[in-house]
Amino acid sequence: MNTLATRSVMGHKPGLFLLFFTEMWERFSYYGMRALLVLFLVSEHAAGGWAWTRDQALSLYGIYTGLVYFSPILGGLAADAILGSRRAVILGAFLMTCGHASMALESTAAFYTGLTLLILGNGFFKPNISSMVGQLYASEEDRKDSAYTIFYMGINAGAFLGILLCGYLGEKISWSYGFGLAGIFMCLGMIMFWLGQSILGEKVGNIENNKILSSTSAGDTEDASVVRDRLIVIAVLSFFTIFFWMAFEQAGGSMTIFAKDYTGRVLQGSHATMFTWANTALTIGPLIIVTYVLLRLVAVTYTQIAFSNISIIFSFVLIWACALWMLQKEWKMRAYEVSFASLKVDADGTTAMRTIQSDLSLTAGDEILLVDIESKQGDGKLRIIAPEQAESYTTEFKATVVEEKSNQIEVPASWFGILNSFFILTCAPFLGRIWASRFNPTAPVKFGIGLVLLGLGFGILVMGSAEIGEGQRTAAVSMWFLILAYLLHTLGELCVSPVGLSYVSKLAPAKMAGVMFGVWFLCTAIANYLAGATGSYIDAISERYGLTTFFLIYTCIPIAAGLVMIAMNRMLIRKMHGIS
Numbered sequence: 001m002n003t004l005a006t007r008s009v010m011g012h013k014p015g016l017f018l019l020f021f022t023e024m025w026e027r028f029s030y031y032g033m034r035a036l037l038v039l040f041l042v043s044e045h046a047a048g049g050w051a052w053t054r055d056q057a058l059s060l061y062g063i064y065t066g067l068v069y070f071s072p073i074l075g076g077l078a079a080d081a082i083l084g085s086r087r088a089v090i091l092g093a094f095l096m097t098c099g100h101a102s103m104a105l106e107s108t109a110a111f112y113t114g115l116t117l118l119i120l121g122n123g124f125f126k127p128n129i130s131s132m133v134g135q136l137y138a139s140e141e142d143r144k145d146s147a148y149t150i151f152y153m154g155i156n157a158g159a160f161l162g163i164l165l166c167g168y169l170g171e172k173i174s175w176s177y178g179f180g181l182a183g184i185f186m187c188l189g190m191i192m193f194w195l196g197q198s199i200l201g202e203k204v205g206n207i208e209n210n211k212i213l214s215s216t217s218a219g220d221t222e223d224a225s226v227v228r229d230r231l232i233v234i235a236v237l238s239f240f241t242i243f244f245w246m247a248f249e250q251a252g253g254s255m256t257i258f259a260k261d262y263t264g265r266v267l268q269g270s271h272a273t274m275f276t277w278a279n280t281a282l283t284i285g286p287l288i289i290v291t292y293v294l295l296r297l298v299a300v301t302y303t304q305i306a307f308s309n310i311s312i313i314f315s316f317v318l319i320w321a322c323a324l325w326m327l328q329k330e331w332k333m334r335a336y337e338v339s340f341a342s343l344k345v346d347a348d349g350t351t352a353m354r355t356i357q358s359d360l361s362l363t364a365g366d367e368i369l370l371v372d373i374e375s376k377q378g379d380g381k382l383r384i385i386a387p388e389q390a391e392s393y394t395t396e397f398k399a400t401v402v403e404e405k406s407n408q409i410e411v412p413a414s415w416f417g418i419l420n421s422f423f424i425l426t427c428a429p430f431l432g433r434i435w436a437s438r439f440n441p442t443a444p445v446k447f448g449i450g451l452v453l454l455g456l457g458f459g460i461l462v463m464g465s466a467e468i469g470e471g472q473r474t475a476a477v478s479m480w481f482l483i484l485a486y487l488l489h490t491l492g493e494l495c496v497s498p499v500g501l502s503y504v505s506k507l508a509p510a511k512m513a514g515v516m517f518g519v520w521f522l523c524t525a526i527a528n529y530l531a532g533a534t535g536s537y538i539d540a541i542s543e544r545y546g547l548t549t550f551f552l553i554y555t556c557i558p559i560a561a562g563l564v565m566i567a568m569n570r571m572l573i574r575k576m577h578g579i580s
Contacts, residue, residue, distance in 0.1 A: 009296045015136050015200040016147055017297045018193065018305075020154035021312055023129055024290070025189030026093065027158030029100055030068075030122070031421075032166025032182040035414045037061055038256050040175050049175070055536040058253045062532010064115055065249060069525030071123025073518030076131070078124065080515055084207030085128035085135070086197055092125030093190030100183025104176045114179075127517035128205070134505030135204045148505070152498040153428055157290045160421030164283060165322050167414030172329075181322070188315040196308030199301055229575035230507040234516055236572060237500055238523040240447055243561035244496050245527030246534065247454055247554040248489060251420060253535035254550070255482070258461065260413035262468060262547070264476030266355075272409045276330060282418065283323050286425055291316055332359040335408035340370070340399035343377040353402070356382045357410050366401040416482050423490035431494050443503050443576075444569040450495030451562030457488030458554040465547040472542075492558075506579050 009017050041057035043049025052060075079088035099117030102110045133151050137143050162182060170178025197205070259265070267275050294316055298309045335355050342352040362368070371393050372380045378397075390396050434440065441449070464481030500520065508516035534553075541550040 009300050010150075010293070012143075012147060012150060013136060014297060014301050015204065016133065016150060017293065018196050018199055018308070019129055019133055019136070020151055021294070021297075022089070022093075022189050022193040023151065024154040024158035025185045025192075025315065026096065026125060026129075027155045028162035028166075029096060029158075029182040029186035029189075030118075030162070031159035031417070032162030032185075033100065033103070033118070033179060034065070035163040035167040035256075035417050036170040036175060036178045037064070038253060039171065039260065039414060042257075042260075043175075054257055054539055058257075058532050058536040058538070060532070061253050062529045062535065064119070065532060066525045066529030067119045068122045069126075069521045069528050071119050071525075072127040072521035073123075073515070075123035075125070076127040076515050076518030079128045079131070079207075080512070082207070083124075084205055085132050086200075086205035087207075088124040088128040089132075089205070090190060090194055092121040092123065092128070093186060093193065095121030096125065097121075097183055097187040097190060100179060100186055104180035104183065127521055130501055131505070131517050132200070132205045133501075136200065148498050148502040149428060152501070153425060154290075156421040156424040156428075157286055160286055160418050160425065161319060161323075163414060163417040163421065165319075165326060167417060168326050168412060171412045171414055185315060185319070188311060188318075192308050192311040192315070194308075195311060196301070196305035199305055226577045227509060229577060230579065231516070233572050233575050234504055234507050234519065236568070237443070237447060237503060238520050240451070240561055240565050241496065241500060241520070242523050242527040242530070243558055244447075244451055244454060244492070245524050246530040247458065247558050248493065249528050249531035250535055250554060251417060251486075251489070253532060254538045255461075255485075256413060256417070257538060258465075258477075258547075259416045259482060261473060262465065262475040262477050263413075263416075263479055263482055265411040265413065265479070266408065266476075267411065268408045269406075272407045275409065275411065279330065279415075280327055282422055283327060286422065287320065287323060289425070291320075329359050330409075333357055333409055334359070334362075335405040335410075336362055337402040337405055338368070338370070338382075338399040339402050340378065340397055343372070343397065352378050354378065354382060355405060355408070356384065357408075358384050360384065362401045362404070364401055364403050368399050368401065369396050370399045371396050411479070416479075416486065419483060419486035420490050420493070423487055424494060427491060428494055428498075431491075442569055442573055443499055444565055444572045446495045446499050448562040448564075448566035448569075450492040451558040451565060453488050453492035453495065455555045455557070455559035455562065457485040457492065458551050458558070460485040460488065461551040462548050462555055465551060468542075468547045470543060470546045472547075503579075507576065 008014070038057045038061050040049050041052040041060065042054060043051070075088055075092065079085050083091070095117050099114045099121060101114075102117060103114030105114075130151075133147055137147050162185075166178040166182050168178075169181055294312060298313070302309055335357055337353060337355050339351050339353050342350045356370070369385050369387060369390055370382045371385055372378050372382055372395060385393065385396060460481055464477045464485075465475075468475045468477070501517075504516050504520050538547075538550055541547075541553075
């Protein structure tokens with residue numbers, strides 16, 4: 001009998017992929033906005049930013065991301081007691097859609113209103129969609145690890161595309177466009193889930209069926225001491241994630257600053273050509289993979305959830321259009337040497353020469369209008385503006401095109417953020433095969449390995465910043481240091497995050513699943529706050545001791561925590577009471 005219940009998508013239930021794509025678009029919106037937040041705050045007023053200092057921006061970043069991961073404990077409680085996971089996910093998605101729309105309005109009040117709505121919406125959304133993956137496989141414990149690995153790839157496909165496209169729009173075109181694009185896809189994800197939730201079945205995510213689901217949970221029929229021991233394991237694993245995420249989340253803070261101000265992002269000649277082709281492959285490759293998954297889902301469910309499928313197909317048409325537009329714009333990008341009267345007070349009418357990036361077709365002798373969006377008297381980042389835009393600026397100046405420079409590009413600072421998600425999509429299958437082999441380590445050992453790998457990634461940045469002097473505000477360190485650091489961080493994440501989600505689902509009694517996922521995300525909240533709070537000391541530490549010392553802190557703490565975690569392996573295995 002070829003019913004929806006018996007058909008599968010890539011060996012798994014169709015409902016898993018509804019959750020996969022819903023989470024993908026939510027992560028698109030979250031990481032797309034996060035990629036822009038610090039850059040927007042530290043950018044000068046001429047660039048549409050708020051011209052905050054680095055420590056101010058990183059402090060707000062820490063408070064925001066901390067609250068984003070604190071709110072799930074409240075959302076988990078509300079879902080377990082009142083709403084059910086499905087209603088909580090829909091409510092959360094709606095609030096986040098409104099939050100992104102508010103941030104796109106370009107006013108102080110709308111910005112903070114948007115952040116508040118995003119925090120509240122994430123609280124309802126995040127723990128409950130993760131919980132539903134476990135509920136979907138409530139009677140198939142042996143398939144949960146595999147299901148969560150696939151779900152985690154959806155998370156990172158969304159993060160990859162969000163950072164790539166929202167980051168590009170925000171940096172190159174307008175902050176509002178970047179924030180707004182994040183909201184569009186959050187809205188489409190909400191519509192898709194609302195219209196397609198029937199394929200989850202009657203039990204998954206419904207408050208009315210909590211008792212039925214709870215009665216099938218092994219954790220609810222075990223001795224109270226066994227349940228207590230398993231909850232202790234969840235608590236220990238959650239606690240050690242604080243050390244992991246506190247360092248890992250520097251990706252949106254101090255590592256973004258390192259990419260913006262200390263990394264050589266101008267490429268010439270063959271290096272520029274190689275990057276352009278690599279960026280094209282990095283963009284198209286993951287899109288092809290997730291589009292293939294979409295087509296498999298549609299082939300199985302096109303009669304059952306037709307309107308949901310129409311919604312998600314439209315979202316993919318839109319994402320392909322955005323990606324191809326970005327690539328077309330990048331392939332047209334050219335470098336031009338321009339001259340202008342020096343803006344420095346003591347320059348005595350001398351001529352300044354600078355190189356700018358533009359996709360406009362310019363020739364030698366063309367006169368253009370420029371603004372220095374970093375307010376550095378012509379030494380900062382220069383942007384071409386149209387004559388009709390001049391009245392919006394007070395610092396515009398005339399320049400003359402001298403010549404087109406052959407094959408030179410500048411890599412956006414936000415681009416490095418996509419590496420984490422790209423490496424997850426490429427490395428997850430490899431690690432999955434290791435976990436399925438006889439070399440599969442226990443969960444505590446995986447956590448320990450993940451923490452050590454994270455610390456080693458920061459060790460790479462310690463080496464990369466070795467030549468940067470105390471208090472030095474800019475440098476041009478090789479991009480390879482950041483790339484290798486992101487690779488090691490990603491391998492560490494794959495040892496911690498999907499493993500943790502799976503074990504919370506396995507170890508927690510069904511009636512407490514939402515709350516325990518909330519506890520997991522509460523520890524992530526603490527870590528995110530600490531990430532911003534500690535990252536805000538980047539200037540104070542680098543001015544007194546050097547940037548090397550700053551990154552050395554994030555090298556030592558995770559490695560030490562990882563070794564402690566490995567030492568606790570036997571004790572934690574005993575407290576799992578047979579859960580593996």
